[in-house]
Amino acid sequence: MAITPAAYDEMNGLAGQIAASPAYAEIQRWLAATPQEELARKRGEAEHLFRRIGITFAVYGEGGDPERLIPFDIIPRIMAQAEWQRLATGLTQRVKALNAFLADVYGSQEIIRAGKIPKALVLENEALRPIMAGFKPPGGIYTHISGIDLVRTGPDKFYVLEDNCRTPSGVSYMLENREAMLRLFPRLCHRHRIAPVSRYPEELLTTLKEAAPPNCPGEPNVVLLTPGPFNSAYYEHCFLADEMGIEVVEGGDLVVQDKRVFMRTTAGPKRVDVIYRRIDDEFLDPTVFREDSLVGVPGLMGAYLAGNVALANAPGGGIADDKAIYPYVPDMVRFYLGEEPLIANVPTYLCERDDDRKYVLEHLDELVVKLCKGSGGYGMLVGPHATAAERADFAARIRARPADYIAQPTLALSTCPTLVDRGVAPRHVDLRPFVLSGKEVRIVPGGLTRVALRDGSLVVNSSQGGGTKDTWVLEGEGPLEAMPETQTQSQEQR
Amino acid sequence: MLSRTADCLFWLARYMERAGNIARGLEVASRMASVAGDEAGEEEVWRSLLVAAGCDEGFFEKQDRATQDKVVHWLVFDQENNSAIASCLAAARSNARSVRTALTVAMWSSLNDTWNELRAKSVEAIEGEKLPGFLEWIRERVLLFNGAAHDTMLRDEAWRFVHLGTMLERADCTARLLDVRHEILAPETDGAVAHAQWQALLRSVSAGRAYQWVYRDRLQPRKIAELLILRPELPRSLMACHSEVAKTLEAIAKGQGGRSGECHRLAGEMQAKLNFGRIDSILSGGLHEFLTELIEHTGRLGTEIEAFYIRA
Numbered sequence: 001m002a003i004t005p006a007a008y009d010e011m012n013g014l015a016g017q018i019a020a021s022p023a024y025a026e027i028q029r030w031l032a033a034t035p036q037e038e039l040a041r042k043r044g045e046a047e048h049l050f051r052r053i054g055i056t057f058a059v060y061g062e063g064g065d066p067e068r069l070i071p072f073d074i075i076p077r078i079m080a081q082a083e084w085q086r087l088a089t090g091l092t093q094r095v096k097a098l099n100a101f102l103a104d105v106y107g108s109q110e111i112i113r114a115g116k117i118p119k120a121l122v123l124e125n126e127a128l129r130p131i132m133a134g135f136k137p138p139g140g141i142y143t144h145i146s147g148i149d150l151v152r153t154g155p156d157k158f159y160v161l162e163d164n165c166r167t168p169s170g171v172s173y174m175l176e177n178r179e180a181m182l183r184l185f186p187r188l189c190h191r192h193r194i195a196p197v198s199r200y201p202e203e204l205l206t207t208l209k210e211a212a213p214p215n216c217p218g219e220p221n222v223v224l225l226t227p228g229p230f231n232s233a234y235y236e237h238c239f240l241a242d243e244m245g246i247e248v249v250e251g252g253d254l255v256v257q258d259k260r261v262f263m264r265t266t267a268g269p270k271r272v273d274v275i276y277r278r279i280d281d282e283f284l285d286p287t288v289f290r291e292d293s294l295v296g297v298p299g300l301m302g303a304y305l306a307g308n309v310a311l312a313n314a315p316g317g318g319i320a321d322d323k324a325i326y327p328y329v330p331d332m333v334r335f336y337l338g339e340e341p342l343i344a345n346v347p348t349y350l351c352e353r354d355d356d357r358k359y360v361l362e363h364l365d366e367l368v369v370k371l372c373k374g375s376g377g378y379g380m381l382v383g384p385h386a387t388a389a390e391r392a393d394f395a396a397r398i399r400a401r402p403a404d405y406i407a408q409p410t411l412a413l414s415t416c417p418t419l420v421d422r423g424v425a426p427r428h429v430d431l432r433p434f435v436l437s438g439k440e441v442r443i444v445p446g447g448l449t450r451v452a453l454r455d456g457s458l459v460v461n462s463s464q465g466g467g468t469k470d471t472w473v474l475e476g477e478g479p480l481e482a483m484p485e486t487q488t489q490s491q492e493q494r
Numbered sequence: 495m496l497s498r499t500a501d502c503l504f505w506l507a508r509y510m511e512r513a514g515n516i517a518r519g520l521e522v523a524s525r526m527a528s529v530a531g532d533e534a535g536e537e538e539v540w541r542s543l544l545v546a547a548g549c550d551e552g553f554f555e556k557q558d559r560a561t562q563d564k565v566v567h568w569l570v571f572d573q574e575n576n577s578a579i580a581s582c583l584a585a586a587r588s589n590a591r592s593v594r595t596a597l598t599v600a601m602w603s604s605l606n607d608t609w610n611e612l613r614a615k616s617v618e619a620i621e622g623e624k625l626p627g628f629l630e631w632i633r634e635r636v637l638l639f640n641g642a643a644h645d646t647m648l649r650d651e652a653w654r655f656v657h658l659g660t661m662l663e664r665a666d667c668t669a670r671l672l673d674v675r676h677e678i679l680a681p682e683t684d685g686a687v688a689h690a691q692w693q694a695l696l697r698s699v700s701a702g703r704a705y706q707w708v709y710r711d712r713l714q715p716r717k718i719a720e721l722l723i724l725r726p727e728l729p730r731s732l733m734a735c736h737s738e739v740a741k742t743l744e745a746i747a748k749g750q751g752g753r754s755g756e757c758h759r760l761a762g763e764m765q766a767k768l769n770f771g772r773i774d775s776i777l778s779g780g781l782h783e784f785l786t787e788l789i790e791h792t793g794r795l796g797t798e799i800e801a802f803y804i805r806a
Contacts (some may be wrong), residue, residue, distance in 0.1 A: 229591050242595045253498050264497040266651060266803040267750045 007412040008154050009426050010077065018155060023080040023474060026191055031075070031417065031424055039419055043074050046180055070173065071467035076181060077416045077429060077449045078192070084473040087150070087158060087433070088443050090342030093333060095146050095435045098165060098320045100336035101329075102142035105319055106132045116335050117328045122319065129281060129316030131288060135305055137314045138213055139439065144312040145204070145276075146435045147171075150343070152414040159346045159411065161430065163326065165317035167278050170448040171434050172236035175200060175243075177448075177470040193475040195445035200434070201243035203442045204276075208244075210438035211310045212273050220273035223249045223263060227279050227295040237278050251279075256299030259306040274310045275300075281315045323372040323406050324350060351398050351405040360407040361398065364391045367407040368458075369398070382458055384410050413458055416469065418451055428452045430460050431471065445473035499593045500655045501804045506589040507643075507659030510605070513582035514636030515667040516569055517629045519543050522698040524625060527562060529690050540565040542674040546667075549577045570620055570628075579632055583609050596652045600642040608635040651749055658742045658799070665735035666792045671698050672722055673785040679715040681777065692718055699730040719781065720773040732788065733768040739795070740765040746803070757798035764791055 008014045011024040020028070050069055079087075104111050105122060112119050122128065147168025149161040178197050182189055205222065212220035226237040228250050241248040253263050254272065262269035277284065283293040285300040303309045319325060327348040333341040349356035349367075360367060364383050371379035381394045398405045415426035433447030449469040450460035460466040523543040527536045540560040544550035552575055553560070553568050570579045587609045590597055620628045640660065647653040672679075678691045692713045696702045699722060708725060709717050723732050740761040747754040776784050 229588075238595050247496055247499075248595065249496065250498065253496050264806070266495050266497055266500045266655075266746070267753065268806065 007415050007426070007428065008152070009415045009417075010152070010429075011417050012426075013155075021078070021080075021155070023078045023083075026188075027076070027078060027417070030188055036423060039074065039424075042184055043072075043419055046072050046074055046184055049180055049183065050176070070462045071453060072177060072180065073418050073427075073451055073453075073467050073469045074181075074184065075417050075419055075424065076192075076470045076472045077431075079446075079471065079473045081195075081474055081476065083155075084195075084445055086156075087343070088445070090158070091148055091433055091435050091443060092441045093337065093339060093342050094148060094160065094163070094329065095143065095437055095441060097329065097332040097336050098146065098163060099140070099142055099437055101332045102165075102314070102317060102320050103136070103140050104336070106135065106142075106316060111332065111335055114335065116331050117325070121324060125319055125322055125325070127316070127318030127322045129319075131301065131305070132314070132316040138211055138307075138310055141211060141437050142314040143317045143320065144207055144211055144314075144437050146437070147432045148435060150431045150433070151346075151411060152429075152431070153411050154414075158343050160329070160343050161346060162323075163321040163329065164432075165313060165321040167280065167313065168432070168434065169233040169236055169278075170432055171200060172239045173468050174434070174444075174446060174448045174471070176239075177468060181470045192472055195473040195475050197444045197446050200444045201240060203436055203444060204240070205244045205246070207436040207438035207442065208274050208276055208312055211312050213307050213310050215307065216273045221263075221271060222274040222276065223247045223254075223272055225249055225251070225254070225275050225277040225279055225297075227251075227283070231278075233278065240276075246276075251293075251295045251297050254297045254300070256297060256303050259299070259303045259308050261297070261300065261303050261309045272309060274312065276312050281318065284311075284315060323370060324352070324403070326406075346408045346411065349407045351402040351407065356407075357398065357402055360405075361395055364395060366410060368410050369394055369405055369407045372404050372406060380459070382410065385456075385458075410458070416449070416451065418453070418469075420453065420455075425455070427455075428458050428460065429469065446471040495596075495651045495655075497804045497806070499596050499652070501800070502589040502593040503596060503652055503655040504659040504799070504804075506586050506593075507656045508663040509582040509586035509589070510636055510639050511660045511663040512577060512667070513579045513586070514633055515664070516547055516577065516579050516582070517632040517636070518698055518700070519547060519671070520566065520569055521626065521629045521633075522694045523565075524562065525697070526690065526694045537561070543569075546670045546674045547577055548670065549575055566620065566625065567617070571617060580612060583612055598642065598646040600646045601639060604635065604639045604642045608639070651746060654742050654746050654749075655803075658739060658746075661735045661738040661742065662792065662796060662799075664730055665732055665739065666789065668699055668722060668730050668732055668735065669785050669789045669792065671695070672719075673782065673789065676781045676785060679719050679777075679781060681715060683715055688715075689713060695722075699728070701728055701730065704728055716773060716777065719777060723776065724768060724771060724773055736761070736765045736768055743799070755798070755802040757795060757802050760791065760795050760798055764788070764795070 006014060008018060011021060011028060013020045047069065050072060101111065105128070109122075111117055112122060143165035145168060147164035147170065149164065150158050151161050152158050174197055208222045209220050222244070223246055224237055224241040226234060226248055228234065231237070238248055247263065249263055255262050255264060255269065257269075261272040261275070263272050279295055282290045284296045285298060286293045286296050287298050288301040289296070300309075301315070304311050304315075327345065327350060330341040330345055333339055349360050351357045351360055360369070364381070365386075367383045369381040369383065381390060383391065386394075413428040413430065416429045417424050418427040420427070429449050429451045431447050431449050433443055436442040449471045450462070450466050451469050452458060452460045452465070453467050454465055457465070462468075520543070523539050527539045537560050540562060541550065544553050544560060544565060547569060549568070553565070556574075557564050557568075568575055568578065572578050573581060575581060576585075583605075587605055590602060590605055594602065615628075618624075643653070643656055647656065672695070675691065675695050677683075678688055678695070692715065693702065696705055696713075696718065701721060704727075705713065705718065705721055708721060708727065711717065721728055721731065725731050726733050726737065728734060743758050743761050747758055
């Protein structure tokens with residue numbers, strides 16, 4: 001089995017090569033001064049807090065309790081202001097390019113004519129929604145809410161692992177993790193002068209209102225469309241709607257008349273202008289997409305295309321975050337913005353291409369292979385960690401359906417100090433910031449840090465034993481030094 | 495408010511009230527059965543409880559005879575019975591979960607804790623001598639939920655639909671309890687057995703002491719009927735429930751600029767009938783006939799409320 005190269009630790013750096021990060025100086029002092037039992041006690045308190053508020057995700061059909069908690073790690077991840085600024089600029093650039101690409105794909109398709117992306121890859125893609133051709137959503141925005149998954153391999157080395165332009169989730173954890181940290185460690189938070197994230201719901205509501213159709217009279221009525229209580233992200237749907245003060249509606253609450261959308265209220269039908277939909281494209285409208293959808297609204301697409309209601313995100317955004325389209329995003333940045341990409345892609349091999357496939361099959365023990373349509377960490381091979389039999393199985397699958405697979409080098413993902421059973425140890429992390437696109441691009445500083453809790457694991461998905469951390473973007477240059485009395489108190493606790 | 499939200503709140507409250515009423519009915523029936531003396535009388539006690547709960551048909555499809563063990567199981571745990579306490583609480587929780595943001599934290603936790611605890615209970619937990627303790631627990635949990643709603647909800651439309659559900663269900667329950675026992679309230683009834691039955695009837699609407707406070711007199715069928723039908727002081731009397739129903743519907747209409755329909759008219763008609771009714775004329779016209787009509791109207795009122803606010 002190949003050995004994963006030594007990983008860069010965001011607190012300690014890399015022995016002999018990269019110095020420890022000054023942004024973590026206070027965390028390092030705190031960890032050194034806090035006894036193990038105290039950390040464990042705080043972790044218990046955090047779990048109690050999450051259980052009581054009811055922050056759960058629903059898993060049906062696997063047996064056991066369907067309402068589960070995602071493990072929360074109490075040691076925060078720290079990012080200096082300058083680091084974050086660079087990332088934010090790069091994220092803004094990337095999301096602008098993705099929106100420009102979507103407008104182009106459903107418009108004049110110049111990028112195809114310019115030969116920057118293979119025609120068949122776009123036009124024969126299952127994520128393409130031909131019904132969107134020629135339609136221009138208000139403001140030309142398609143992906144109003146984007147979740148961009150980032151990984152890191154060094155102090156200045158960030159890569160985009162994946163774009164999410166459909167219905168990205170997880171932002172409620174970003175908000176609730178911060179609330180939990182403020183309750184558990186008020187003074188540690190204070191000393192770090194953390195950029196707040198709590199205005200996200202307001203920014204989201206502003207973005208959604210800006211998406212309203214031009215013919216919307218007065219203040220737009222914004223609603224959140226959920227598949228219902230059995231959806232794994234139902235808690236998040238209710239949480240966000242509650243924070244924004246908007247209704248959570250199910251398909252049955254909406255009705256379309258004369259290409260206008262109304263919600264059924266006790267005082268009669270009420271016009272709906274903007275729908276923040278957390279339902280996949282295929283289920284939105286049974287008269288257009290999947291006929292068997294029970295969670296959608298018949299006639300919704302007709303109302304949308306008539307310009308009488310806005311959908312966020314726009315249908316068809318999946319063509320921009322498709323795993324086979326992903327390798328072309330840097331070219332999109334160059335093509336639409338005339339700029340060099342600020343955040344790089346992970347080098348990607350498309351198994352469909354003969355040369356790439358040959359390389360992939362010869363280097364399976366070094367690569368991560370992914371199913372183009374897969375998500376949640378399913379249908380994935382981590383070459384260096386796989387057995388010979390698993391690799392042989394994947395090689396056969398790649399030969400049978402090459403277009404379904406892409407491969408990437410196994411990156412030495414950065415690690416962060418994490419509280420595990422045996423104490424504090426480095427664990428691999430990624431980061432999902434949430435990028436809002438309306439009249440301007442808005443990003444609250446930070447995002448959802450996911451951490452692979454198993455030793456050596458690179459898979460951070462909650463369905464595969466991943467947890468989350470709070471992500472602290474520091475306001476100033478770095479953390480304040482601890483006040484002397486805090487030090488004394490910590491020592492007394494020993 | 496979304497119609498679905500109103501629907502869920504209305505039924506959430508109805509199911510909670512129903513669970514409490516079934517528990518109260520079971521408490522009284524098991525007490526009556528232990529003083530009934532003979533087997534036929536005992537069976538009659540259980541049979542009339544099934545009729546009052548409106549789930550006798552389903553029961554007799556599965557069973558020949560109404561024995562204590564079978565009726566208790568049917569009314570507490572049996573999943574085929576929509577009115578079983580466990581089914582009511584499951585339905586209440588599922589309604590609550592769909593409109594989680596319309597509830598207060600106190601309401602949700604009282605209901606969610608009850609449901610979690612009930613789920614953990616086995617059939618043995620209600621066997622024999624354990625039954626009274628279990629029923630008392632259920633009644634207390636419903637009281638806690640009602641108290642949480644009463645003390646913590648904003649007095650907006652959401653509260654009104656919850657209150658409407660509670661009161662309509664309570665009105666229906668009192669009318670049914672009275673109707674299955676209407677014979678014991680006939681004017682010429684008397685004797686030790688009748689006395690025990692009157693006491694049981696009063697207990698089933700938590701009115702054992704209330705009778706004495708209102709009348710300070712020996713139990714008399716005419717006065718019992720008056721207390722349960724016409725006295726506004728008794729919170730479970732038909733008069734008290736229907737006046738809350740009418741008042742709440744008016745408040746909802748007022749909140750919507752006066753928009754009203756058949757449900758408002760019907761509620762007003764029923765309230766007026768009780769408000770201006772006299773017990774002697776009700777008894778001489780036939781108690782059973784009076785109650786049958788009232789139960790039928792209560793059912794229709796439920797349908798009209800749904801037609802106007804929810805399915806429109």
